[in-house]
Amino acid sequence: MRSFERPQKPKVDAGATPVISLRNIDAAYGTTPVLFDVSFDIHAGRTVAVVGESGSGKSTTARCITGLLPPTDGEILLDGESLPLDYRKRSKDQLRQVQMIYQMADTALNPRITVGQIISRPVRFYRGLTGKALRKRVDDLMHQIELDPDVYYNRLPGELSGGQKQRIGIARALAAEPKFIICDEVTSALDQLVAEGILRLLAKLQDELDLSYMFITHDLATVRAIADEVVVMKEGKVVEQGGKQEMFKPPHHPYTDLLLSSVPEMDPDWLTNLLEERGVDNIGDAALDKMA
Numbered sequence: 001m002r003s004f005e006r007p008q009k010p011k012v013d014a015g016a017t018p019v020i021s022l023r024n025i026d027a028a029y030g031t032t033p034v035l036f037d038v039s040f041d042i043h044a045g046r047t048v049a050v051v052g053e054s055g056s057g058k059s060t061t062a063r064c065i066t067g068l069l070p071p072t073d074g075e076i077l078l079d080g081e082s083l084p085l086d087y088r089k090r091s092k093d094q095l096r097q098v099q100m101i102y103q104m105a106d107t108a109l110n111p112r113i114t115v116g117q118i119i120s121r122p123v124r125f126y127r128g129l130t131g132k133a134l135r136k137r138v139d140d141l142m143h144q145i146e147l148d149p150d151v152y153y154n155r156l157p158g159e160l161s162g163g164q165k166q167r168i169g170i171a172r173a174l175a176a177e178p179k180f181i182i183c184d185e186v187t188s189a190l191d192q193l194v195a196e197g198i199l200r201l202l203a204k205l206q207d208e209l210d211l212s213y214m215f216i217t218h219d220l221a222t223v224r225a226i227a228d229e230v231v232v233m234k235e236g237k238v239v240e241q242g243g244k245q246e247m248f249k250p251p252h253h254p255y256t257d258l259l260l261s262s263v264p265e266m267d268p269d270w271l272t273n274l275l276e277e278r279g280v281d282n283i284g285d286a287a288l289d290k291m292a
């Protein structure tokens with residue numbers, strides 16, 4: 001991911017309505033509470049990276065947004081309008097707007113149907129296309145994810161590489177023509193070059209289609225590559241949120257590189273621990289000098 005970093009985007013207009021707004025979300029599995037007062041916004045064309053240690057509630061937050069796990073309290077707004085918390089109560093159009101791409105492209109794709117059929121289903125369901133119009137739309141989607149339909153339309157998922165499978169997952173999400181896509185660890189099963197190709201593709205699609213992303217990741221290099229804003233979760237709560245620049249000071253700063261090289265996994269205590277390790281207690285210039 002070292003060679004790819006999106007340029008800083010201009011600030012969001014103060015009065016802009018977020019595409020997705022989480023307000024004071026609580027959630028539980030059975031009687032066990034797991035999310036506590038989670039609030040953050042995601043604006044049009046922007047990427048919010050959600051980071052935090054394993055079990056901190058990232059995927060649960062995603063399940064709440066998709067309505068698969070209705071929150072026990074709080075509100076979710078889509079374009080400023082309250083979204084029914086249970087997906088079964090959402091309109092087809094509301095369902096269409098929120099799509100998800102999963103970590104394990106393998107298990108997310110039905111191994112018995114072809115790439116063309118996988119992508120056709122949501123196009124038919126959400127857009128009602130059939131026959132030639134359907135085929136044309138599927139071909140267009142395959143061009144968007146940079147897989148030649150002449151070569152891949154009739155392939156089964158088992159005949160694809162990991163990166164290609166992930167591209168099919170992206171096409172299936174795009175088929176709904178959503179505003180917002182949740183990406184849960186979508187590059188963590190891929191090797192670095194392939195992962196970078198997926199990130200570049202997602203960035204290109206975001207610019208072309210004005211998509212908003214919630215990007216769940218453990219990987220700080222990925223955060224640096226694609227995020228506009230960062231939300232840090234710990235034990236079901238948001239412990240920090242802000243612009244990427246605030247998390248990673250100036251781009252290509254030696255300190256950033258140090259963090260990126262020494263912290264493969266996100267641990268909310270990374271900064272404290274790292275500074276302790278280096279015998280410094282703040283992130284001022286003196287500390288940087290000492291680490292250099």
Ligand SMILES: Nc1ncnc2c1ncn2[C@@H]1O[C@H](COP(=O)(O)OP(=O)(O)OP(=O)(O)O)[C@@H](O)[C@H]1O
Pocket residue numbers: 029034052053054055056057058059060061
């Ligand atoms: N289906 C489930 N049933 C019961 N508890 C669950 C379920 N899924 C997650 N949990 C619990 O909810 C909490 C939050 O888990 P979640 O999967 O949201 O974490 P995460 O941040 O996505 O972690 P990871 O980085 O490992 O994917 C954890 O304590 C977890 O054990």
Ligand SMILES: [Mg+2]
Pocket residue numbers: 058059060
């Ligand atoms: Mg998870």
